[in-house]
Amino acid sequence: MNKIAKQINELAEKYKSYTAKNLSKLVKIKSLSMGEKEVQLELKKQMEEAGFDEVKIDGLGNVIGRIGNGKKILAIDGHMDTVDFGNLDNWDFDPLSGEIKDGFVYGRGSVDQEGGPAAFVTAGRILKELGFDKDLTIYFTGTVMEEDCDGLCWKYIVEEDKIKPDFAISTEPTNLNIYRGHRGRMEIEVSFRGISCHGSAPERGKNAIYMASKACLEIEKLNERLKYDKFLGKGTVALAEFISGSPSLCAVSDYAKIHIDRRLTWGETKETAVAEIEEIVKDMDAKVEVLYYEETAYTGKKYGMEKYFPTWKIPENHVVVTTGVETFKELLNKEPIVDKWTFSTNGVTMNGFYDIPMIGFGPGNEVLAHAPNEKVPIEDLKVASAFYALYAYNISET
Numbered sequence: 001m002n003k004i005a006k007q008i009n010e011l012a013e014k015y016k017s018y019t020a021k022n023l024s025k026l027v028k029i030k031s032l033s034m035g036e037k038e039v040q041l042e043l044k045k046q047m048e049e050a051g052f053d054e055v056k057i058d059g060l061g062n063v064i065g066r067i068g069n070g071k072k073i074l075a076i077d078g079h080m081d082t083v084d085f086g087n088l089d090n091w092d093f094d095p096l097s098g099e100i101k102d103g104f105v106y107g108r109g110s111v112d113q114e115g116g117p118a119a120f121v122t123a124g125r126i127l128k129e130l131g132f133d134k135d136l137t138i139y140f141t142g143t144v145m146e147e148d149c150d151g152l153c154w155k156y157i158v159e160e161d162k163i164k165p166d167f168a169i170s171t172e173p174t175n176l177n178i179y180r181g182h183r184g185r186m187e188i189e190v191s192f193r194g195i196s197c198h199g200s201a202p203e204r205g206k207n208a209i210y211m212a213s214k215a216c217l218e219i220e221k222l223n224e225r226l227k228y229d230k231f232l233g234k235g236t237v238a239l240a241e242f243i244s245g246s247p248s249l250c251a252v253s254d255y256a257k258i259h260i261d262r263r264l265t266w267g268e269t270k271e272t273a274v275a276e277i278e279e280i281v282k283d284m285d286a287k288v289e290v291l292y293y294e295e296t297a298y299t300g301k302k303y304g305m306e307k308y309f310p311t312w313k314i315p316e317n318h319v320v321v322t323t324g325v326e327t328f329k330e331l332l333n334k335e336p337i338v339d340k341w342t343f344s345t346n347g348v349t350m351n352g353f354y355d356i357p358m359i360g361f362g363p364g365n366e367v368l369a370h371a372p373n374e375k376v377p378i379e380d381l382k383v384a385s386a387f388y389a390l391y392a393y394n395i396s397e398t
Helices: 003-014 016-027 037-049 115-129 152-159 208-224 270-280 319-332 378-396
Strands: 054-057 063-067 072-079 104-106 136-143 167-170 184-193 236-245 255-264 286-290 292-296 302-306 358-360 375-377
Touching (some): 003 319, 016 037, 016 115, 037 136, 115 136, 167 378, 270 286, 319 378
Parallel strands (some): 072 167
Antiparallel strands (some): 054 063, 063 136, 104 375, 184 255, 236 255
16 A cells, blocks of 8 residues: 555544534434525535635635635536435434444435535545645535436536536445446326216227327336346336326326336437337327426526436546546455446536546445335444545546
């Protein structure tokens, strides 16, 4: 282990309790999408106390901390919004407890996804303590609205804040593995128009429910024949919602709508996915459309994007991946697992749209994301904080 790696490991261990306490403070603040204001103010405060060179909140509400002023730019990203608690009967503890015990921090957001930002605050403190002076600017981004619309925050950062990194790390949970991609996704809505008539003589009308039901059965078959990628796996299509309407419960339905969750593997695109559904409903009075997201952030800023989130993967031999592997080996003296996420992340925009080379490395196991009894190992937080600090040193030399 070289001198810098040894110093970073020692400081990550020294600040292990500090990292856990910072995370606990974040977890105790409920922070659903568009309601992140208080947790963002707490994160900003933590960055400032850690000695970051600059900390600001942008127009959408993202917290952006900076260390360094070099020509190359590294971004370390983690979203600060969480999903809601679900059925509280499924929890063994208060989701907002932020309790620290038995080597874990407990509560909603500890894994998905505030553990990553808590670790990168510590990484920033370590870098400042070591006098980091490489030709690198590091942006630490605590982003908003990811759970509602993954990648929207980074659309704003690139297009409005005019920050486009040369490299990036997503701190989404990876169980301390290195991830280099995941399937894309999109949301498709299909509306069916029927003709109502009295239910006593259904032959006089055209039943929208029957049309939609036939389409649903064909979509089920479509799922079986979608593309497969050796690394990312198979594309999928799933029905998420079925809504219908009629003038009365004694009438034939004249309206139906289905919501489709489409996961895209390598080689599948928005155009190919839409064409597959259009082929299924071509003989029906139906409209196929990709949905658009537009909501108001806690800052009052209204912002949006189409709900198409591209597939992305980084080659194993790319410098962002190989740097991650070497960083892991220096810190832990073993080979990392290099894999992919099952779910979607801000990478859909960062790499999918803007082609920013990136990897994922984060504390916690993704199986606990959106699940009851969410908790993250404090040891994971320590390792992640060391990884982000050493990665900054290593990528600056490439």
